[in-house]
Amino acid sequence: MDYKETLLMPKTEFPMRGNLPKREPEIQAKWEEMNIYQKVQERTKGRPMFILHDGPPYANGDIHMGHALNKILKDIIVRYKSMSGYHAPYVPGWDTHGLPIEQALTNKGVNRKEMTVSEFRKLCEKYAYEQIDNQRTQFKRLGVRGDWENPYITLKPEYEAQQIKVFGEMAKKGYIYKGLKPVYWSPSSESALAEAEIEYKDKRSPSIYVGFKVKDGKGILDTDTQIVIWTTTPWTIPANLGITVHPELTYIVVEEKGKKYLIAEELLESVKNELSWENPAIMKKIKGRELEYIIASHPLYDRDSLVMLGEHVTTDAGTGCVHTAPGHGEDDFNVGQKYGLDVLAPVDEKGYMTHEAPGFEGLFYDDANKSITQKLEEVGALLKLSFITHSYPHDWRTKKPVIFRATSQWFASIKDFRNELLEAVKETKWVPAWGETRLYNMIRDRGDWCISRQRVWGVPIPVFYAENGEPIITDETINHVSELFRKYGSNVWFEREAKDLLPEGFTHPGSPNGRFTKETDIMDVWFDSGSSHQAVLEEREDLQRPADLYLEGSDQYRGWFNSSLSTAVAITGKAPYKGVLSHGFALDGEGRKMSKSLGNVVVPAKVMDQFGADILRLWVASVDYQSDVRVSDAILKQVAEVYRKIRNTFRFLLGNLADFNPEKDAVPYENLREVDQFMLVKLNKLIKYVHDSYENYEFSGIYHAVNNFCTLDLSAFYLDFAKDILYIEAADNKERRSIQTVLYESLLALTKLVAPILSHTADEVWSHIPFVKEESVQLTDLPKYKELPNSKALEEKWTSFMKLRDDVLKALEEARNAKTIGKSLTAKVTLYVNDKTKALLDSIQENVKQLFIVSGFEVAGSYDEAPDHALKLDTAAIIVSKAEGETCERCWVVTPEVGQDQQHPTLCPRCATIVKEHYSHIIN
Numbered sequence: 001m002d003y004k005e006t007l008l009m010p011k012t013e014f015p016m017r018g019n020l021p022k023r024e025p026e027i028q029a030k031w032e033e034m035n036i037y038q039k040v041q042e043r044t045k046g047r048p049m050f051i052l053h054d055g056p057p058y059a060n061g062d063i064h065m066g067h068a069l070n071k072i073l074k075d076i077i078v079r080y081k082s083m084s085g086y087h088a089p090y091v092p093g094w095d096t097h098g099l100p101i102e103q104a105l106t107n108k109g110v111n112r113k114e115m116t117v118s119e120f121r122k123l124c125e126k127y128a129y130e131q132i133d134n135q136r137t138q139f140k141r142l143g144v145r146g147d148w149e150n151p152y153i154t155l156k157p158e159y160e161a162q163q164i165k166v167f168g169e170m171a172k173k174g175y176i177y178k179g180l181k182p183v184y185w186s187p188s189s190e191s192a193l194a195e196a197e198i199e200y201k202d203k204r205s206p207s208i209y210v211g212f213k214v215k216d217g218k219g220i221l222d223t224d225t226q227i228v229i230w231t232t233t234p235w236t237i238p239a240n241l242g243i244t245v246h247p248e249l250t251y252i253v254v255e256e257k258g259k260k261y262l263i264a265e266e267l268l269e270s271v272k273n274e275l276s277w278e279n280p281a282i283m284k285k286i287k288g289r290e291l292e293y294i295i296a297s298h299p300l301y302d303r304d305s306l307v308m309l310g311e312h313v314t315t316d317a318g319t320g321c322v323h324t325a326p327g328h329g330e331d332d333f334n335v336g337q338k339y340g341l342d343v344l345a346p347v348d349e350k351g352y353m354t355h356e357a358p359g360f361e362g363l364f365y366d367d368a369n370k371s372i373t374q375k376l377e378e379v380g381a382l383l384k385l386s387f388i389t390h391s392y393p394h395d396w397r398t399k400k401p402v403i404f405r406a407t408s409q410w411f412a413s414i415k416d417f418r419n420e421l422l423e424a425v426k427e428t429k430w431v432p433a434w435g436e437t438r439l440y441n442m443i444r445d446r447g448d449w450c451i452s453r454q455r456v457w458g459v460p461i462p463v464f465y466a467e468n469g470e471p472i473i474t475d476e477t478i479n480h481v482s483e484l485f486r487k488y489g490s491n492v493w494f495e496r497e498a499k500d501l502l503p504e505g506f507t508h509p510g511s512p513n514g515r516f517t518k519e520t521d522i523m524d525v526w527f528d529s530g531s532s533h534q535a536v537l538e539e540r541e542d543l544q545r546p547a548d549l550y551l552e553g554s555d556q557y558r559g560w561f562n563s564s565l566s567t568a569v570a571i572t573g574k575a576p577y578k579g580v581l582s583h584g585f586a587l588d589g590e591g592r593k594m595s596k597s598l599g600n601v602v603v604p605a606k607v608m609d610q611f612g613a614d615i616l617r618l619w620v621a622s623v624d625y626q627s628d629v630r631v632s633d634a635i636l637k638q639v640a641e642v643y644r645k646i647r648n649t650f651r652f653l654l655g656n657l658a659d660f661n662p663e664k665d666a667v668p669y670e671n672l673r674e675v676d677q678f679m680l681v682k683l684n685k686l687i688k689y690v691h692d693s694y695e696n697y698e699f700s701g702i703y704h705a706v707n708n709f710c711t712l713d714l715s716a717f718y719l720d721f722a723k724d725i726l727y728i729e730a731a732d733n734k735e736r737r738s739i740q741t742v743l744y745e746s747l748l749a750l751t752k753l754v755a756p757i758l759s760h761t762a763d764e765v766w767s768h769i770p771f772v773k774e775e776s777v778q779l780t781d782l783p784k785y786k787e788l789p790n791s792k793a794l795e796e797k798w799t800s801f802m803k804l805r806d807d808v809l810k811a812l813e814e815a816r817n818a819k820t821i822g823k824s825l826t827a828k829v830t831l832y833v834n835d836k837t838k839a840l841l842d843s844i845q846e847n848v849k850q851l852f853i854v855s856g857f858e859v860a861g862s863y864d865e866a867p868d869h870a871l872k873l874d875t876a877a878i879i880v881s882k883a884e885g886e887t888c889e890r891c892w893v894v895t896p897e898v899g900q901d902q903q904h905p906t907l908c909p910r911c912a913t914i915v916k917e918h919y920s921h922i923i924n
Contacts, residue, residue, distance in 0.1 A: 003890040003907070006919040007727045008736075010655025014768040018647055020612020024760045028140065031763075036778055037145055040082050041089055041542075043779055050086040052078055053537060053547035053577070054146075055560045056095035056154060056529050059131040060104060063138045065586035065594065065631055066553060068604040072620040073583060073699075074551055075144040079756035080694040083782045089542045090145065093152040093532065094135070096128040097458040098525040099189050099397050117456050117494040124457040125155055138605060143613045143759040145778070152536045154459075154528045161486035162535035163528060164462050168478030169571040175413045176451075178471060180343050182326075182333050183450045185405035187351030187365070188398040191454045192409050197526075203392035203401055205232040206369050209275060209319070209383040210376055211261065212243060212296035212305055220290055225253055225260040226381075227296050227307070228271065230318035232388065233403075235368040237376070238357035239325035240298060241341045242306040244332075246313035247289035249320055254280040262291075264320020271319055275384050288313075299381035300372075301358070310335040327406035330447060345406040349454065365403060410452035410461055410521065417570055418443065424565060424575040431581045431697060432626045438557050439565070439580075449566060451524045458522030460493040464502060465517045466510025476503055493518070530563025533576030550577040554584055581697055583625040589632025602631050614758045615640050621699040621757045642707050643761075646754070649710040650765045652719055653747040656726050660740040662771055667734070667741045669788065675718075675846050676738045678798040681791045682713050683746055688785040690753045699757065706754060714746065717802065721851050728891045728911065730918045748772075749783040800840055801851075807873040808852050814871065815880035825892050828856025828884070832866035832877040855883035855894040890915070 052074055057067055074090070081088035101124045106112070112120045136148055152159060170176050184193040211226030221227075227243055245251065250265040256277045263271050265285065272280055294307040312331040313322050326336030327345030336343065346356035353360045353368050359375065360368045376382040393402050414421070421443045430436040452461055462481040464472040480503040484492050493501065498518040507514070537545035546568075552560055561580055568576035587593060588600040595601065607616050619639045623629040669677065686709050693701040722739045729736045747769060755762035755777045766777040774780050788794075808831075812824050821827040829852055833841065841848065841859060849857040866877030885896035888908035899905045901912035 005922050006915050008731060009727060011658040012654040012768060014651050014654045016651055020614055021609050024613050027760045027763055036776060037147060040778055044082050044087040047085060047087040049544055050081040050088040051543055051547040052549045054093045055552040056093040059094045059096045059128045060100050063135055063604055065602050065604060068142055068616060069583060069586050069620055071139050071142055071144045072617050076699060076756045091152055092146045094132050095529050096153055096155040097528055099455060101127055102457045118491050121457060121491055128155055141608060141613060157486050157489040158539060159535040160459050160490045161482045162539055163459055163531040164478060164482040164485055166531040166534050166567050166571055170412060171473040175416055175570050177413060178410050180406055180408050182329055182404045182406040183409055184402050186395040186402045188400035189395055190349045192450050192452060197396050198393045199396045200391045201394045202389050204387055204389050206234055206373060207232050207386050207388045208234050208373055210299060210381050211383055212299060215297045216295040218294050220286060221294055225262055227262045227321050228319045229321050229323040231323045234372045235365040236325045236328045237372050238346055238360060239327050239344045240305055240323055241326055241344060242308050242324040243296060244308050244310040244313055244322040244324045244335050245288040245291050247309045249288045251286045251288055252282050253284040255283050256280045264315055266315040267320050299376055299379055306339060308335050308339045328404045343406045347405055409450050412449040412451050414446055414448050420573060421565060421569050424569050428575050429579040435580055435582055439561060442558060451527050452521040453524055455522055459490050459528055461519045461521050461523055463519040464498055466508045467513060467515050468510040470510040472508055526563040529560055530567045533564055533568050545576060547577050549579045549581060551581045554582045584628035587628050587630050589630055589635060591630055611636055611640055614760050615643055617757055618643050622703040624700055646710050649714055653743050654768050657740060657744055659731055660744060662744050665737050667738045672738045673846055676742045678794050679718050679742045681788055681794050683749055684786050684788060687749055687783050721853050724850055730914050751777055752780055752782050804837060804875040807875045808878060811871045811878040811880050820880060821882055824853045825855050826883055826894055827854045828881050829854050830858055830860045830879040832861050832863050832870060833859055834863045837875050
């Protein structure tokens with residue numbers, strides 16, 4: 001006779017295999033159909049707001065692992081917040097202006113010289129929108145929920161209009177000025193760059209020591225003395241207008257082979273080695289401040305070089321006498337201003353020497369190094385030439401070296417509100433905490449912000465010039481331009497003449513003839529994205545400023561975190577964010593940077609085609625994302641294995657609830673067996689831990705806690721012994737309903753707890769849970785922690801039992817290896833126990849045999865009475881032997897009582913009774 005039909009085996013249509021690459025797009029289509037984003041917003045309306053403001057990725061190319069890490073982290077937080085008492089709208093955004101798009105079009109063969117600026121800009125805009133559509137599809141495939149139909153885009157007219165207002169407000173407060181200053185200049189981009197657009201790479205440069213002859217020693221130095229300078233940029237020698245020394249350093253005149261040289265005393269040893277001096281004799285010692293206003297002769301031109309004092313001079317390298325070219329360095333510029341020097345920068349925007357560098361005109365600055373060095377040698381001024389490899393600033397877009405070059409630029413004066421900025425940094429919550437120090441130091445040390453760029457694809461600087469050259473920035477002009485941009489977009493600036501961009505009837509004393517011109521430079525793209533607090537958080541009714549959180553990669557301390565803070569504090573006096581969270585970079589499995597040349601790039605789209613988005617999301621939750629994170633095929637396979645275990649747990653829970661109606665079958669907590677209560681205590685501990693972890697943005701804790709709950713608490717313990725009740729007992733058996741009550745609570749709680757991370761799987765599970773009312777788990781709240789009665793005592797007692805059970809399982813494993821037994825149900829366990837374990841076992845009302853999953857169990861005596869062959873462990877001495885009797889055909893328990901029932905001779909009495917009482921219609 002086949003008793004299989006009398007068993008209550010799991011039943012569910014929830015598939016064992018995730019098949020995520022195929023199933024996830026179907027789930028996403030369903031979300032789209034039901035307009036899940038809107039439904040979530042409607043459900044949470046009226047709750048306190050939580051705004052995570054999206055930092056805009058650049059609209060160019062496919063998304064990479066850094067994008068995936070960033071967007072998934074944001075999505076986890078927003079989903080958690082909307083399931084825990086907040087209204088958390090999420091508006092994604094894109095950064096769309098700047099050089100890469102200009103470059104991309106040039107690479108596609110677009111010749112911008114053959115078209116108007118306005119026509120070229122329209123092509124840039126079209127390209128940007130194509131890139132947005134491509135990236136939006138990829139972000140949505142990650143399962144990121146947001147207002148994808150209404151993102152913010154920095155090229156949109158309403159965005160540009162608000163950006164103009166930010167500029168105008170800063171100008172009104174006196175923070176915007178135009179000045180001739182040395183800035184980072186990229187000859188390859190033909191534009192000024194901000195510090196955030198600089199990256200450092202190694203470069204090989206010439207290293208030269210040059211002697212400047214003293215022309216007027218002011219009675220301190222003889223005219224046959226040479227002041228020795230050192231530089232790695234020989235091309236700046238034509239721009240030299242002075243030499244700077246430190247007022248507090250001691251300088252020495254040394255004689256070597258009949259020639260006299262001035263250097264800093266501290267650097268004598270290193271200069272002696274560099275210049276191969278054999279026996280330099282110190283002739284004189286002088287304090288730096290005494291050298292002020294001495295005049296030297298420029299080695300190449302009939303021009304004076306003034307000796308000045310500057311605190312920036314160090315003895316880290318060189319000679320202590322610093323070659324000073326005010327047009328090519330910030331410190332040089334500052335000291336030159338103090339001493340009334342001109343600002344000479346004889347290099348054009350493409351990096352070629354101009355007529356102001358006689359003898360070298362037309363040479364590219366890097367090529368000029370050689371010619372200038374040769375000329376210095378010819379005139380006897382070159383003391384040493386060698387080459388060094390050192391860290392040097394490069395343009396982050398073109399990857400080519402940049403130079404310092406004085407040009408007329410627009411600046412935002414950071415120094416005027418630096419203290420307010422530093423206060424705002426202190427008032428912000430930083431995760432990790434070192435973020436505060438990092439940004440604080442950057443702002444403390446940074447110079448003024450160069451905000452103008454000599455490009456065309458960007459937001460124009462809204463400045464007019466009168467006939468006398470005076471710049472015009474007034475409330476009237478700013479408001480008018482802002483409204484024009486809101487109506488027509490910023491292209492209008494390039495399509496109309498200056499007079500047609502000004503308010504009707506506008507007059508200015510500097511333009512008696514009513515003629516005006518307009519600025520042709522555009523704003524730094526960091527000014528674009530840095531204005532988003534005004535252009536998005538203030539502009540949109542569904543958002544608010546300040547945002548609760550900005551979350552980006554750690555490179556944004558010098559980028560978006562910085563520029564957003566600068567513009568927000570400048571116009572509102574406050575930071576645009578209450579909190580800032582940063583994450584590291586995505587590296588390969590060996591911890592190397594991903595690059596096409598190394599062939600180690602992990603592409604999100606490929607990962608999702610192979611594993612699915614939920615595996616990628618689970619990987620994000622598994623890593624310590626505040627540092628750099630590693631990802632590889634092997635790592636993702638490990639994560640996929642954890643996913644499989646979690647999924648199997650969901651399937652087991654669903655399968656064993658097919659006949660459970662929580663409204664009529666659920667057992668009240670006080671009527672549950674202790675072991676069931678213990679599991680609910682464990683579940684509530686998990687709920688509390690997961691809540692706290694989400695709240696503190698510690699997602700890896702959730703990953704481990706959920707995995708441990710599924711594999712250890714449920715699979716390895718509770719579900720393992722529960723099968724004997726769930727499958728074997730009659731449907732309405734009280735113990736069975738008790739277990740199902742725990743399973744149902746666990747299923748609901750787990751599905752909700754993992755929903756922010758495993759967004760697709762949680763919704764899939766939800767659709768299979770009987771008797772839930774909401775159409776998606778996203779329309780529910782996370783379970784709340786309940787302080788259950790007697791939970792501390794329950795936990796202590798059953799944790800002790802789990803330790804005893806672990807020891808028994810160890811003994812069973814050894815017996816299985818010794819071939820004493822087969823499966824654990826073929827075993828009998830005999831214990832010799834100490835007083836503590838005896839008291840524990842006496843207090844347990846559950847069937848201990850069932851909990852151990854064995855057929856026989858007895859306590860035979862005290863620990864001291866255990867025979868020698870017993871396995872002696874902490875909790876008990878254990879003997880495992882073969883259980884006596886026959887195996888029940890239905891429950892597999894081995895017992896001498898099998899065969900006592902004549903009608904069902906192959907069953908144990910328990911199974912025979914169940915079959916006769918509940919299944920006689922099947923058997924007969």
